[in-house]
Amino acid sequence: MASVAGGSDPFVAHLLHWFDGHGRHDLPWQHPRTPYRVWLSEIMLQQTQVATVIPYFLKFLHHFPTLPDLAAAENDAVMAQWAGLGYYARARNLHAAAKRCVADHGGELPRDLDALHALPGIGRSTAGAILSQAWKDPFAILDGNVKRVLTRYHGIEGFPGLPAVERPLWALADAHVAQVPVGRMADYTQAQMDLGATLCTRSRPSCVICPLQERCVARREGRTAELPTAKPSKVLPEREAVAVLLQDGQGRTLLQKRPETGIWASLWTLPQADTGLAMQDWFDAHVDGALEDAQALPVLQHTFSHYRLQLQVLRARVSGLKVDHPMLRWVAAGDMPALGLPAPIRKLLEAVL
Missing domain, CATH: 1.10.340.30 (Hypothetical protein; domain 2)
Known part of the structure; x- marks a missing residue:
C-alpha cells in the first residue's frame, strides 16, 4: 500500500x-x-x-x-x-x-x-x-x-x-x-x-x-443517498422566442453574431427576437423581402441552466439585406463548420439545409 x-x-x-x-x-x-x-x-x-x-x-x-x-x-x-x-x-x-x-x-x-x-x-x-x-x-x-x-x-x-x-x-x-x-x-x-x-x-x-x-x-x-445534500429544486421557467431562417438567391443562410454577453454569447446563430411583432420590426428594418409567407418549422426546444426555451423558427426566401451590418453575414452551407454555432442551431440547419 x-x-x-x-x-x-x-x-x-x-x-x-x-x-x-x-x-x-x-x-x-x-x-x-x-x-x-x-x-x-x-x-x-x-x-x-x-x-x-x-x-x-x-x-x-x-x-x-x-x-x-x-x-x-x-x-x-x-x-x-x-x-x-x-x-x-x-x-x-x-x-x-x-x-x-x-x-x-x-x-x-x-x-x-x-x-x-x-x-x-x-x-x-x-x-x-x-x-x-x-x-x-x-x-x-x-x-x-x-x-x-x-x-x-x-x-x-x-x-x-x-x-x-x-x-x-x-x-x-x-x-x-x-x-x-x-x-x-x-x-x-x-x-x-x-x-x-x-x-x-x-x-x-x-x-x-x-x-x-x-x-x-x-x-x-447508510446515508449515501442523502449526502451530499441536494440543492433545493426549482421549476425552470419557460420562455418563447421567434427566429428566422432566411436564404438568399444563392442558397446562403443569414446568420447573426450574438453579443459578447448573455446566452450563446459571441456565437453565430439565426436572427432572433422575443416576440413575433419584434421580429417583424427587425425584419422590416434589415431585410429586403416579405415574412408573411414564411414556413413555420417545428418548434425547437432547448434547456439552458436557468430557463427552457421554445423557439419558433420561420423559414423564408428573400432578396437580400437592405444595408450591410457587421453582425449579419450570408453564409454558404459549406462555410458553416468554420463558424461557432450553438449545437441546437447547427443541428437544425443540418436537418433543414
Whole structure:
C-alpha cells in the first residue's frame, strides 16, 4: 500500500493505492502533462464528462497546439472548435486568459495560485488542479466529484455549494493534501476525480468496492443517498422566442453574431427576437423581402441552466439585406463548420439545409 508522510491519513493512502491499480492513467492530457494541456482539460471538464471532452480536447489541440497559438486565434475560430461542448463562457474565458498570459506572463501559465486565480475562468479549484497536476505542487481541489467524496467520507451535511458548507470542505481538502507523499500530487488529484466519477457516483455508488468504505461516515450510517445534500429544486421557467431562417438567391443562410454577453454569447446563430411583432420590426428594418409567407418549422426546444426555451423558427426566401451590418453575414452551407454555432442551431440547419 502507498505510504503516507507520518502514516496519519488513511484517506490519502487508500486512495493512492486504489488509483495505482484502478485509476485513469491514459487520458490524453496526461501524456504529455503540460500546464497548457492540463489547463485546457480542466476548463473543458467543468460540467462535462471525460468521454465527451476527449474528442473536443484533441480537436482543439490540433487547431491551437500551444497557448500562444490560442491567444493569437480569432474569436470565431476558437468558438468554432468549442461549438457543441456547451457552456460557451468557458471558451471566451479560455481565449481571454490565453491573451492575458501572453501579455503578462511571457506566453505561459503562471505557477502561482493567486496569479492563476486572477485569470478569466480559473477559480480556486481549477487553479489548484493546474498546479497539482502540471507541477505536482501541493494544492487542493474541490470540484463536484471531490465535494461528493468528502461530504460522504466525513459526513458533512448541507448543500456543498453554500459558502458555510464549502469552507469546512476546503479545510478538509487542504488537510488531506498536507499528507500526500512527495511526487504523488498529480496522482492524488486525479485519484479524487476518478473515484467520484467511477465509484462514488451521484446515484447508486459502488460502495462495496470503494477503497474508502471502512471509514466512510455515509457508508457506515447508510446515508449515501442523502449526502451530499441536494440543492433545493426549482421549476425552470419557460420562455418563447421567434427566429428566422432566411436564404438568399444563392442558397446562403443569414446568420447573426450574438453579443459578447448573455446566452450563446459571441456565437453565430439565426436572427432572433422575443416576440413575433419584434421580429417583424427587425425584419422590416434589415431585410429586403416579405415574412408573411414564411414556413413555420417545428418548434425547437432547448434547456439552458436557468430557463427552457421554445423557439419558433420561420423559414423564408428573400432578396437580400437592405444595408450591410457587421453582425449579419450570408453564409454558404459549406462555410458553416468554420463558424461557432450553438449545437441546437447547427443541428437544425443540418436537418433543414
